[in-house]
Amino acid sequence: MDEVFEIQKEMYKGQQYSQIYYIRLHLIRTLIYSLLPNWKPHLPVCTVLGLEEGKECIIVGTLYKHMKLKPTILSEYSKERSAAPLVSPDNFVHADDVLVLEDESGRVNLKGNVLSPSVYVTGNVVALHGKETGGGDFFVEDVLEAGLPPQLDLPNKLGEDKYVVLVSGLNVGSSSSNPLQLQLLVDHITGHLGDKKEQRTAAQIVQVVVAGDSVHIQHGLLNGQNLASKDQSKLSEPIKELDIFLTQIAAGIPIDIMPGYNDPANFALPQQPLNKCLFPGSSAYNTFRSCTNPHLFDVDTVRFLGTSGQNIDDLKKYSEANDTLEFMERTLRWRHLAPTAPNTLGCYPFTDRDPFFVESCPHVYFVGNQDKYATRILKGSEGQVVRLISIPKFSETGTAVMVNLRNLECNTLSFGIQISS
């Protein structure tokens, strides 16, 4: 089901990013228009240009957040070297940030307290209720988001336990990764570990998903020059090691591997599947699938949607929320997996579609490579039930996540290692 994220046949032919914004606006606006009769049917709908001073109306458009601290590539050129400390690179939110709404016709500055600049980011499409002030600004009184997408029903509420294992951030080859820990995981999944009860659970694992950052590659080795044989092995060793682990799993259980930020894959979203030439061992099994990031798939009738974390990491830089799950919930409500793409998150300049538009609600929505494990159930107004999962980095926490397909319950697999000899 990843076709939507595949860009094999698409080429860079001088296209720009305006199209993807245009398509996104068009998709989500049509959707929002259908919601308006239930929201505020009495209000007229305007374009930015059609605004008249003092007239209450609804406008729908793409938000643009003007950020004081946002780093720009231009400043690299015009930099005056100074001793002034740089801003923290983790978060660029500032109290002076302002939101602007744009549609094909123009832009208008947004005022009022309803719409918080720290919540929204550039690229969101929303409907706003309000009116134009004397100064040419739009005073916002209410906001409407596209809301959770419709969901397919889960038919097999009863039935037996089946588990899907989600793991991310294996970082094979990095200093934080421990081969023993990883071997324990593999042994557990393949049922070679633990007592009867554990082995029984292991036997119920039907799918393993590796959500990004599986190997750690020294980027310093990749700048142009031909490598000495010593460095060649430094580069290929972790990949071989990973292939061995994957092969062990693929021999018994279907496994999906997604590319992540640090993997030998392209940078821009959607990231394309890791090339099979990297995995000569595991790719021989038909249980092995190299997938895109984001990744959309069904196990039985349960729909999974997930990313290797870049979309949420970028939101964390350019907006604020209480925790990872809240960011995740927002992307579903906005109907868009990666609103900050292409503005601050690299993405392919699509001309005819926006693959990040969430058409139907997944049952399980996960992001990889987060700092810690967290999960909760999100319930929508039309009966949608979504299991949100923040998967921690395995190399740092030794934790993988198990989702029970029967009831969407979640628990963790943790492998502590203390070697005392």
Next chain:
Amino acid sequence: MNNKGNNGRKRPAQQQPAPPQPSKHVATTEIEDEYMDEDVFIEQNLVDEDELILRDMEDREALANRLEKWKRPPLSKAYHSHSQNIVFQQLEIDYVIGESHKGLIPNSSGSAAIIRIFGVTKEGNSVCCNVHGFEPYFYISCPPGMGPDDISRFHQILEGRMREANKSNKFSVPKFILRVELVQRKSIMYYQQHSSQPFLKIVVALPTMVASCRGILDKGIQIDGLGMKSFMTYESNVLFVLRFMIDCNIVGGNWIEVPAHKYKKSAKSLSYSQFEFDCLYSELISHVPEGEFSKMAPFRILSFDIECAGRKGLFPDAKYDPVIQIANLVTLQGEEQPFVRNVMTLKSCSPIVGVDVMSFDSEREVLLAWRDFIREIDPDIIIGYNICKFDLPYLIERAETLKIAEFPILGRIRNSRTRVKDTTFSSRQYGTRESKEVTLEGRVQFDLLQAMQRDYKLSSYSLNSVSAHFLNEQKEDVHHSIISDLQNGNPETRRRLAVYCLKDAYLPQRLLDKLMYIYNYVEMARVTGVPMSFLLSRGQSIKVLSQLLRKAKQKDLVLPNVKQAGSEQGTYEGATVLEARAGFYEKPIATLDFASLYPSIMMAYNLCYCTLVTPEDVRKFNLPQECVNKTPSGEIFVKSDLQKGILPEILEELLAARRRAKADLKEAKDPLVKAVLDGRQLALKISANSVYGFTGATIGQLPCLEISSSVTSYGRQMIEHTKRLVEDKFTTLGGYEHNAEVIYGDTDSVMVQFGVPTVDEAMKLGREAADYISGTFIKPIKLEFEKVYFPYLLISKKRYAGLYWTNPDKFDKMDTKGIETVRRDNCLLVKNLVTECLHKILIDRDIPGAVQYVKNTISDLLMNRMDLSLLVITKGLTKTGEDYEVKAAHVELAERMRKRDAATAPNVGDRVPYVIIKAAKGAKAYEKSEDPIYVLENNIPIDPQYYLENQISKPLLRIFEPILKNASRELLHGSHTRAISISTPSTGGIMKFAKKQLSCVGCKALISNKDQTLCSHCKGREAELYCKTVDNVSELEKLFGRLWTQCQECQGSLHQDVLCTSRDCPIFYRRKKAQKDMAEAKVQLERWNF
């Protein structure tokens, strides 16, 4: 004479074609060119107002209603009944010839000069004040033995000669010479022992007659009993308006009050000002700009920009290319946001938030709407970028082409046509500039481009780079070949253009605010006493002359009108510079500065025109030694107890005023008051410094090289004196820890190494030395200690860099002089390299790091890894190829580009960016230039050797020679220069015959099978090689995204394609390159998906 023609001014030659009905007007007279040094008067420029109402009344009304709300506030009724004092700030003063006002001057007749003062009241009402009764005059020295009878005979003879010379003059004046009066005055030139002498003040009827009368007197006239005699004239070259301002104590931009009942509302209003009135010049009260009167009236400032649809490949020409949009912003002085924003477009245009879009079907309507807009808004100041040379002349010429005779009435005078005239502005300080002069009576034009060129040294003066420099933002730049496409599109594309046009109109206003131009220029006008319009259109000397005349008038001195001697008087020795001891100083260097050195010298030694004693007079007067100063250049000046000089007095006042302004500035709280005061202190400083230059300007108004050479000779002496004292006093013998050493001395500063290791100690010694040495000078010459450089890299005379400390805890900045950081004919690489090296050397104190950085950069250059935008060199194309005598790289390139594609080739006036490419052996330098875009698209190899040798080596060696022993060998010839990589061009030459074949990604061996990526040999390295390819793609994707979203940000829209082609923008080439590299890298990556 015809009554209708009493306004407007005369310009020689190049008149616009006469409007219809010439029979109503009196023919013009030919006047000899030499008399044309002042403005006079013409009727040709007038149009009959009745003819103007040609336009469809309904259209006009609709437009008028739209403009209505922007009218100025209503006028107080009390003005009409003459019962209220009129107080206004004047901005522009000119004069016209008209019938003298019978009501105010009952016994006058014929034509007279009427001064017009345009201004704005506190309430924002525009007024036009016609001042009557002020008469032009000048002086001649009275020949000895001339009695009252002789004077009246002289008067008659002169009258007769004038009548003869002005036979063809159309003005009906009963008398040419109104009066000849005997007055007591003194010439400003040379010290004189007597207190005053008889002079004749000759009052003439009209301002132009001053020049013609001067001509007659210069040549000499026959006087009975005295024979043929020629006369030296005095103050006969003072512009009439300036004469008036001086005599009435009016300074540029000050407030003027006309008491109630002393003025009369003009019977027939000739101007578009809200209130026009007549009064006598003696009734004007001129307020000194202090307290309440230092404020600014709420002027209306219009900032505008036009777009025209050019033809492909040609610069817009008013004969063919229509004006398609005019964007306007009007701001009230002192307010932050414009209160009017509109754009007038040809053909429909989608609306823009917050902007009044007015669309018209014909160009004629656009132009006329703009005229109506100007009239209704009634701006006091019109600003823009390059409006004087482009926008305004273009509009006027376009209207002429379209035969819209009623268009160019943009000034404040009813029916007076706006005219364009070519001028050359030439000044020693600013060089020669060709320009166009557009007359807009009553409105001040302020072209930001001219102001920028005057006040700042920048590498480029395009609006884009100026706003990047001052406002820190890049401006979207739409190439003029796209403009026509946008215009011919739909209302949306025209809206796009309008947004762009509005931004261009807004930037000048933002620059004006940011640089406080209004405050600074008004203050400069107030300090120097000239009208604001002089500041931009004339050089420095008029400002000093104005002050000199004002001061001289108080003392009954008169200035001779020296015949322009040209430069034959020779030059004199300039300022001295002490030999620089080049080196890298790692001990603090204290800098001792003379505060306002040249003004102080003039004050200390009483140097002035009127204190200079000629060599003959030295013997004649036999002055005692103690009363005179002999300057090091050998001139004699008397001391101030015998005769106080005027220049020293002017300088004292200026500097005292500056001290006051600075003190007030500290006290001031209100930001607007602060702005005024800061502008004032700056103006005062500049004025004080320009006095010296005035005396040295050999083609100036009143050159006196004796003064200027004395000033520099004193300056030299003081620098030497300081050096001697420092090196004598601060020695180990004198009880100090180290021997002080003067390492360098500039015009007005001396750099001393006291030998102490810390900044703090150097500061203490610096202060001590400054106080000690100041004590040996005559007041007010003062040596000040200001700053310490530590470390300090002294390269040679006028070239150095160092960290600048004013307090011992933290350095203020890195200061560089004469080092390639901003030269415009260097590529960006040089600037970056030099800046980075200095940063590493001075701030990080990491010399090996700097060396390594240079080596890496050179290696990158040779290995073809350099970002192309860093290598782009830009030069302005000022004329076409044939006009250049020597072949130049950028000119040749422009020619070649024209052959390739005329539409995008640079035109005269554009800046041509180019890179130097590898060419056949023996190719001339000018043949090696190429368009960066073309280079990118065709993979043309650049010539790294050229950049190494001609661009970076000299500046680098300069920096490193004082630091490294074998700088050249170490930096330019090390092992890092051995590896070279050159890209293969994809067009031209031998590549035409080449056949493309697949090769192994790993080892470049040819492979036959199309489906393979690697040869069998490299198969084992698959993972590694794949990682490399994909890593390359991922780096490019990162860059692609960042560059293109940056451009979206600049253009301020997400949903529209980026059109900008600003070659001044540093990321333009990178963006293009990223786009192309991306496509290629993607194809490479595809090969792995077998």
